[in-house]
Amino acid sequence: MNLKLSDLRKEPKSLELFQKGKKTTPYGVHSNYRLTDPYPLYGRKGVGSKVWDVDENEYLDFNMGFGALVVGHAHPLIVQAISEQISGGTILGLEFEKSVELSKVIQERFNVDMVRFSSTGMEATTNAVRFARAHTGRNKIMKFEGCYHGGNDHILVSVKPKPGREGSPQHPIPVPASLGTPRDTLKNTLVAPFNDLEAVREIAEANADDFAGIILEPIPMNMGVILPQKGFLEGLREICDQYNSVLIFDEVKTCGKYYGGASERFHVTPDLKCMGKAIGGGFALSAVAGKKEIMEEIVPGVVSHAGTFNSNPLVITAGLVTLTRILSRTAMTGLAKLGQTLAAGYNDIVKDEGLPAIVSSDSLSGALAFAPSPIMNWRDFQKSDIGRWSLYYLMMLNRGIIPAGTGPDEQWTLSVQHTQEDVEKHLETFKEIAPALREFQPQMAIVEAI
Numbered sequence: 001m002n003l004k005l006s007d008l009r010k011e012p013k014s015l016e017l018f019q020k021g022k023k024t025t026p027y028g029v030h031s032n033y034r035l036t037d038p039y040p041l042y043g044r045k046g047v048g049s050k051v052w053d054v055d056e057n058e059y060l061d062f063n064m065g066f067g068a069l070v071v072g073h074a075h076p077l078i079v080q081a082i083s084e085q086i087s088g089g090t091i092l093g094l095e096f097e098k099s100v101e102l103s104k105v106i107q108e109r110f111n112v113d114m115v116r117f118s119s120t121g122m123e124a125t126t127n128a129v130r131f132a133r134a135h136t137g138r139n140k141i142m143k144f145e146g147c148y149h150g151g152n153d154h155i156l157v158s159v160k161p162k163p164g165r166e167g168s169p170q171h172p173i174p175v176p177a178s179l180g181t182p183r184d185t186l187k188n189t190l191v192a193p194f195n196d197l198e199a200v201r202e203i204a205e206a207n208a209d210d211f212a213g214i215i216l217e218p219i220p221m222n223m224g225v226i227l228p229q230k231g232f233l234e235g236l237r238e239i240c241d242q243y244n245s246v247l248i249f250d251e252v253k254t255c256g257k258y259y260g261g262a263s264e265r266f267h268v269t270p271d272l273k274c275m276g277k278a279i280g281g282g283f284a285l286s287a288v289a290g291k292k293e294i295m296e297e298i299v300p301g302v303v304s305h306a307g308t309f310n311s312n313p314l315v316i317t318a319g320l321v322t323l324t325r326i327l328s329r330t331a332m333t334g335l336a337k338l339g340q341t342l343a344a345g346y347n348d349i350v351k352d353e354g355l356p357a358i359v360s361s362d363s364l365s366g367a368l369a370f371a372p373s374p375i376m377n378w379r380d381f382q383k384s385d386i387g388r389w390s391l392y393y394l395m396m397l398n399r400g401i402i403p404a405g406t407g408p409d410e411q412w413t414l415s416v417q418h419t420q421e422d423v424e425k426h427l428e429t430f431k432e433i434a435p436a437l438r439e440f441q442p443q444m445a446i447v448e449a450i
């Protein structure tokens, strides 16, 4: 019997909402990444480490809002602070008084001179790229194959290019990730392979006269979890210094994985950092922060930075509670330990059960890839077995665990509301499904396994 994994979903009310929703909304979702095959899960509520869908299924959640919820769902301190704040207004049309305090917190915690807030990660990366171009007076921005920085046309390039279109591994061809990208835009985007300093040097050298800077996820978390090889980030720092170009770390995900972000983790200081997701404790708070000489160039009428919703009272309140009262250094250290337990458990199960898989992890995040060897860049990621990963995701889901984000390019995120028992339950469930994952063949019937 030929059976599609998607036939084995069991959320009738989600399916019903999808059928209604897609009449007004393409694919029934307001973000493509929320789609699972063949219909998305519609959620009802989230509390602590759990979420519930409209069918009343309860899940232990290790996606955590795609990394936005290191505080967990509905953290009591955030609920209280927001409840108190909301009656004082949500947008004042004036700079909110407490934004000064939060800027100071960001400055000290993330070792930056100055900061500007916005709402989404995409705004932060878009602004950072503009600031780099304004500062250098040059056009070309280098990004890495497989890295994602949000929906800005200039960098929504070579995010998941398909085999055959992407050029050689050392000199990838920029491939737009969406129709609708003006062809001329691509002239200003350089694409390099992650973890290959030699290739970066060559591409920088060939474009030296117009090389504005490099934007990267210091730990790519849109290809699972890829750690930079020793010396790679330092090498990028040197190359940017050599050409007087701007080094931008997109820490939209990593700012919530370590107390001081990935730049503290690796002791490499970029010129600009983009932050988002976890710093807002579940509210839409993002930031571009960095060196004074670049940030001071944000001058009205000269270099643009604006946003109606920027630094509104609710996001600032949530950000302050998150960074000063919840995600303390002690809490982050505890989370990293819990993360080690989860990753070590995964590694043991992979080994004991003889799974053709690799576990990659650091701090509170990790990812399982059914890949023949450790993943160092996009070309390695392409070798991973998506079908087997989908079976893993679906079997975990059917047993009440959302193991990670919605694809093998995502990862798990632990929150301060996860417990040791949550991690044990996750591991027990993974162990239970391991034999089915081992036996998986692309065409096989898997109904009993599910």
Ligand code: PMP
Pocket: 066, 119, 120, 121, 122, 123, 125, 148, 149, 150, 151, 217, 221, 222, 250, 251, 252, 253, 276, 277
């Ligand atoms: N940068 C990175 C590294 C991301 O992972 C994301 C979103 N997953 C973004 C930027 C865009 O953030 P947002 O969805 O908030 O615009």
